[in-house]
Amino acid sequence: MNALRRTVYFTGIVALCAWVLVPIYFIALGAFGGRIGVFRWPKSILPTDTSLAAMQLFLQVEGVGQAMVNSIIAACITMALSIALGAPAGYALARFTFPGQNAYRLLILLTRAFPLAILALPLTVAFIRIGLYDTAFGVALIHTALALPFAALVSASLFQAIPRELEEAAWVFGCTRLQAFLKVVLPLALPGIAATAIFAFVISWNEVFAASVLTVRNRTLTAYLLTVLAESPLHFRFAGGFLLIVPSIVFIFAVRKYLFAMWGIANR
Amino acid sequence: MADIKIDKIAKTFGNARALDEITLDIADGEFIALLGPSGCGKTTLLRIIAGLETRSAGRVIIGGRDISDTPTRARGLAMVFQNYAVFPHMTVYENVAFGLRMQKADEARIKAQVARAAELLHIEPYLERYPAKLSGGQRQRVAVARALAVEPPVLLMDEPLSNLDALLRLEMRAELKAVLREAGTTTIYVTHDQTEAMGLADRIAVMHGGRIVQIDKPTAVYSRPKTTFVGGFVGSPPMNFLPVTAASGAIDLDGLSLAAPRPEGNLLAGIRAEDFALSHSGEGLAFDVMVAEPLGSHTLLTGRSHGQMLRVVAPPNGDYPADTRLGLKPDPNRIVWMDAASGEALRQETAA
Secondary structure (H helix, E strand, O other): OHHHHHHHHHHHHHHHHHHHHHHHHHHHHHHHOHHHHHHOOOOOOOOOOOOOHHHHHHHHOOOHHHHHHHHHHHHHHHHHHHHHHHHHHHHHHHHOOOOOHHHHHHHHHHHHHOOHHHHHHHHHHHHHHHOOOOOHHHHHHHHHHHHHHHHHHHHHHHHHOOOHHHHHHHHHOOOOHHHHHHHHHHHHHHHHHHHHHHHHHHHHHHOOHHHHHHOOOOOOHHHHHHHHHOOOOHHHHHHHHHHHHHHHHHHHHHOHHHHHHHOOOOOO | OOOEEEEEEEEEEOOEEEEEEEEEEEOOOOEEEEEOOOOOOHHHHHHHHHOOOOOOEEEEEEOOEEOOOOOHHHOOEEEEEOOEOOOOOOOHHHHHHHHHHHOOOOHHHHHHHHHHHHHHOOOHHHOOOOHHHOOHHHHHHHHHHHHHHOOOOEEEEEOOOOOOOHHHHHHHHHHHHHHHHHHOOEEEEEEOOHHHHHHHOOEEEEEEOOEEEEEEOHHHHHHOOOEHHHHHHOOOOOOEEEEEEEEOOEEEEOOEEEEOOOOOEEEEEEEOHHHEEEEOOOOOEEEEEEEEEEOOOOEEEEEEEOOEEEEEEEOOOOOOOOOOEEEEEEOHHHOEEEEOOOOEEOOOOOOO
16 A cells, blocks of 8 residues: 555656656757757667767857847846845735735736737837837846736745744834844845746746847847747757756756745745 | 833724723833733733834823834834744844844943843853754743843833743743843733733733723732622632622621621622632531542632532642532632622722
8 A cells, every 4th residue: 555655656756757857858968969869760868979069059150149148138137127126016015004905916917917919019119119129128128027926926925924023123123124124034035035036037038929029139049049940950959949948947946945935835 | 210101092993992091100110011811902002112003092101201103113122022033044142132233332242231131041052053943942031131131221021921831931930030120121011821910010900802900919909809800810710709699788698697898789709719718517608519620739629609600729638529518608808899780899998
């Protein structure tokens, strides 16, 4: 009975891991397996003739470097803006009761309800008018709009988890509201805020639709790859795909503890 | 110098009245316990004094200074919270030093005062540890040390012992009393535990339904409760309330005649469990034992007398099987006479 349960349990774990890991593994294999490896059939499961040739080639292609820089710029701005706007909103939601609080909560989520496809044309027109079109900053603004609901709601739950009494104790012992926030609340919330920031970064890094619509020359990596991949050789595509996946995986792995805590999954 | 005047403080939440024009004078260095059941407004009152809650009306004056609209940080008080609120990201030392650092005290003074507070509460071995590594009792000490380190003129405590286990609570109670007496701090202590209030306070303010029902020395609150509520809430077991009828200036209890405080009418005789003399021959008020609880120092008898539940303290060694009939003779000088309709004590001069 117990053995059966364990078997089922571990089979489940293996299946779930395989679901995620196998595709990533094959992408990596394609990216580093060299030109021949990609086309060989049947595929070898183990990496045979690994080479960095495809990756090197990919990185040397004109535009890739610039696209990566654009992506990083857009993602960093998104990260900064989401925290700068989202964390105070979250703090307000966590600490104050004000009329329309629940409506506000809902409204935050509703920003995600508008399909970007519908907004794309008016946004493009507006961005051209105010000169934001084809800039990393313009893309970052849209990405901020996408990441902000997440940042606000997650930081609200972060602040909610910090007992109000800690702040009150700080006031009693001579802190202003701001001092209490900086000395007591912020240090306690910082790991979670960092996790939120990284998640905002990942959202921006992975976003492709708005980035494709709103840029022509200054493409972000995702948008750039989308346009060039169709006419590239297969190993080249794998190299691009791998480069896109890696930062997300690394970041999510780095902050997994906080994400689990945020999503209410008990972490041991 | 740090006397506290609470002047007609009121608090309403919507239509609900949480505090009903509370007025309370606390002398410098006095230890006052606000005692009451949950929801009586005691914590609200404390938080209004601390400035953590807004008041609807009234004033709070500390040391002659009206601080009603002063922000919490400038009120010159310290507080111990129910869940301690020890900062988890600071060492014990930094926690205790927090208030002094905010006052911009110089390093030497901080060091000296932290050491003193730590010594007072026996937390020197933990100064470099983080609160997560401490037990509940140790955290509680840190919270008190943090409050005492700033040498506050006024100390507010919100059920500081309620999260500790019984034995630790007893120990901390005695230590707290000694520490605070030495510090000479004016203290307001909120609790729902009447033993705590009795043991610690110079005076107890019993609160009920947003009012202070009685404020007096612990012994007076215990033996001369002003209402049936106070008699029932303070003391364990609660006071017995025996309904009696006075006729022509006397009250007849199964052949036992007592002088009535009023010539005629229905009364309640408030009698503490230990104020009965037991008679095995059945003389006096008839009492049928239902349950006997041997508690070591005494045996607590629960039983009925003419359908009325009574609790009586009996000597520890006796054997009281169920359905034993005993006679009870209440000590007439210790009876608190109360009006049967209002539940309020009659003026005691008439009873004496």
